[in-house]
Amino acid sequence: MRLRSQTSVMALVLASFVAGTAASAADLSIVSGAVGRDIDELRKHLDMFEAETGISVDIVTMPASTTDQFGQYRLWLSAENPDIDVYRVDVIWAPQLSAHFVDLSEHAADVVDDHFPAIIQSQTVDGRLVALPMFTDAPALYYRSDLLEKHGFEPPATWVELTETAKAIQDAERAEGHDRIWGFVWQGAAYEGLTVNALEWVASNGGGQIVEPDGEISINNENAAEIIDLAATWPGNISPPGVLGYREEEARGVWQVGDAVFMRNWPYAYALSQSDDSAVQDLFDITPLPTGPSGDQNAAGLGGWNLAVSEYSPNKEAAIELVKYLASYEIQKDRAIETTRLPTLPALYEDEDVLAAQPVIGEWLPIFQEAVPRPSAPTKANYNQVSQEFWTAVHATLSGNGDAATNLTQLERNLMRIRRAGW
Amino acid sequence: MVTATSSLPQAEIPAGRKKKTQLTREKIRAAWIFLTPMILVLLAVAAWPLIRTIWLGFTDARLSVPGSGQWIGFENYLFWLDYGDGEGEWIGLLADPTWWRAVWNTVYFTVIAVSIETLLGLLVALVLNAQFAGRGFVRAAILVPWAIPTIVSAKMWDWMLNDQFGILNDMFMTLGLISAPIAWTSSPDTAMAAVIMVDVWKTTPFMALLILAGMQMLPGDVYEAAKVDGIHPVKVFFKVTLPLIKPAIMVAVIFRMLDSLRIFDLIYVLTPNNAQTVTMSVYARQHLFDFDNFAYGSAASTLLFLIIAGITIVYIYAGRVNLSGDK
Numbered sequence: 167m168r169l170r171s172q173t174s175v176m177a178l179v180l181a182s183f184v185a186g187t188a189a190s191a192a193d194l195s196i197v198s199g200a201v202g203r204d205i206d207e208l209r210k211h212l213d214m215f216e217a218e219t220g221i222s223v224d225i226v227t228m229p230a231s232t233t234d235q236f237g238q239y240r241l242w243l244s245a246e247n248p249d250i251d252v253y254r255v256d257v258i259w260a261p262q263l264s265a266h267f268v269d270l271s272e273h274a275a276d277v278v279d280d281h282f283p284a285i286i287q288s289q290t291v292d293g294r295l296v297a298l299p300m301f302t303d304a305p306a307l308y309y310r311s312d313l314l315e316k317h318g319f320e321p322p323a324t325w326v327e328l329t330e331t332a333k334a335i336q337d338a339e340r341a342e343g344h345d346r347i348w349g350f351v352w353q354g355a356a357y358e359g360l361t362v363n364a365l366e367w368v369a370s371n372g373g374g375q376i377v378e379p380d381g382e383i384s385i386n387n388e389n390a391a392e393i394i395d396l397a398a399t400w401p402g403n404i405s406p407p408g409v410l411g412y413r414e415e416e417a418r419g420v421w422q423v424g425d426a427v428f429m430r431n432w433p434y435a436y437a438l439s440q441s442d443d444s445a446v447q448d449l450f451d452i453t454p455l456p457t458g459p460s461g462d463q464n465a466a467g468l469g470g471w472n473l474a475v476s477e478y479s480p481n482k483e484a485a486i487e488l489v490k491y492l493a494s495y496e497i498q499k500d501r502a503i504e505t506t507r508l509p510t511l512p513a514l515y516e517d518e519d520v521l522a523a524q525p526v527i528g529e530w531l532p533i534f535q536e537a538v539p540r541p542s543a544p545t546k547a548n549y550n551q552v553s554q555e556f557w558t559a560v561h562a563t564l565s566g567n568g569d570a571a572t573n574l575t576q577l578e579r580n581l582m583r584i585r586r587a588g589w
Numbered sequence: 590m591v592t593a594t595s596s597l598p599q600a601e602i603p604a605g606r607k608k609k610t611q612l613t614r615e616k617i618r619a620a621w622i623f624l625t626p627m628i629l630v631l632l633a634v635a636a637w638p639l640i641r642t643i644w645l646g647f648t649d650a651r652l653s654v655p656g657s658g659q660w661i662g663f664e665n666y667l668f669w670l671d672y673g674d675g676e677g678e679w680i681g682l683l684a685d686p687t688w689w690r691a692v693w694n695t696v697y698f699t700v701i702a703v704s705i706e707t708l709l710g711l712l713v714a715l716v717l718n719a720q721f722a723g724r725g726f727v728r729a730a731i732l733v734p735w736a737i738p739t740i741v742s743a744k745m746w747d748w749m750l751n752d753q754f755g756i757l758n759d760m761f762m763t764l765g766l767i768s769a770p771i772a773w774t775s776s777p778d779t780a781m782a783a784v785i786m787v788d789v790w791k792t793t794p795f796m797a798l799l800i801l802a803g804m805q806m807l808p809g810d811v812y813e814a815a816k817v818d819g820i821h822p823v824k825v826f827f828k829v830t831l832p833l834i835k836p837a838i839m840v841a842v843i844f845r846m847l848d849s850l851r852i853f854d855l856i857y858v859l860t861p862n863n864a865q866t867v868t869m870s871v872y873a874r875q876h877l878f879d880f881d882n883f884a885y886g887s888a889a890s891t892l893l894f895l896i897i898a899g900i901t902i903v904y905i906y907a908g909r910v911n912l913s914g915d916k
Binding site for chain 2: 231233234236237238240241244262263265346354355356357406407408409410411412416419420425547548550551554557558561562565566567583586
């Protein structure tokens, strides 16, 4: 009797478990990291996709740190994991993960020419198109137009001006009782984001791109050291000391409650800062990132996210269809209007609906077109290590462990070790 | 039987020994039958991965290159890189300052954290060993930090330590202990201290529990005798309690030491990628997965294993820890 009741309970548990997995098993799985409203927006598009095609898609969410995402993706792909069909991949990952992704060049032949050629080029490895662009990214300098006007400043054109303006407004505002305000928030945590931030400083000061397209290690130069030393004066002065642990969302957190005069961030933060629960709604504007004192270039780090189909997906046909859907004109248009993600289709920058809803998208076009790529192409499979060495050297300088010249000399030596005979 | 043996010792002993041997043999056989499944499982889940890791450390395996894994000998450990122009340098794990930094970080963390945990654990155990109302409840309550998964408690502390909205800075500011918020986890001066603090918070209950278990084994008559003789309680603690619970403490320290030498999750959540807190495990993982140096990461894991084994052996010999249970 007792045994029978136990068995029936176990059977019940087992049945509910099986039913549970069956009910939640969708036709496809897409894995995606997220900042801001990315996941909500993606869910909406996946539901639209299901309504059109009858194919249901699950989202597997990942932590916000792109460094963590990459490690997990590499692990899954090396294990030939069949559970994930579509990966949302950073613009720099294509050369490192290309062996695991389906070649889309034939499947997407009809739409490839609609995208910016440079973006398609960045996702093409050895003639294989490994991912279709979803949106592109280039950061800008967000500034509080109300505060600049109140204290009589223009948006800064150089990093030195930014430092001075931020300091002046911050001190003036604090004197008026706004204790928590800071001059400038950005991404200073030791992760991929710091590599992009610091690359922007260096490139805007004529200091090269860490590793040049021909493979030469160029980072150990005076211009690079000068601007990183300038940046090292920010934490605790115009930036909160904790900026050395900030990623995108932490910076936006300080900015969006009205506690920062300037912020360096990606386009996604624009729509969020304009939302109704934002303290800075209608009080801010964007401008290209400043240039260095010894440079003459506005350098925005090129970002952007793309969609790749796993070689190990049991349902490649449907996955390719999904990728093309999410990269299509209509969906990119909705993404641009709802979340100010920059489209990868030139036509959308002239689309009247987009420009009417988000005029800032038009302002972003020149910023994106001058964007500086990270050295993922010349350093190939070693890119992550190069990036980690770079952000470690910069993070050390920003934390006050040695000046930039010393740390960059050490960095150059480390990069030569990694390079050995060749990249 | 006894009388028979004593009266005929010469004749009986061989028979008795034979009988005994047979019994022992059966016992041994039974023991092997029971042990075999466990040994097989251990070989499959512990020995095989370990051997494979050690082997991979001598290859050039990469995750992104399927089928890679050629034998390259000790190149991952130490290798003279010739630039071809008469110049060159030693590279490899043993010549990598970042690796030695990670080793130092790990040892530093272990020594400081485990020492504090042992002292605090001892204090907590002494309190919990005393008779007072609601002791059962307090004993259960004190285990809460240990019961929370590390990832959860690390994330929780991450928010509490945040420089802008963290409750810790808010409390210290209100109390007037600090004049400006401290960025606990990102400042190089406080990152390691923050990690140690969270680890102490989390694992002190574990130490307390093990030491408390040791205290409960103490014979009560010794204390009664000390009381009758009018010995000061502090002296009783140092002369009686401490020597008697020393074996328990030593074993507890070994457990914690092995754990903290491998520390990964707490640091991965709290201070990822900060050079000040990178430990051996974090370093190995970075190379295994982030940098696509699977072989190099395997070599680091092998060294990690050797270093932990070495430290443990030294500790067991130096501390004369009795792990076998023999008297």
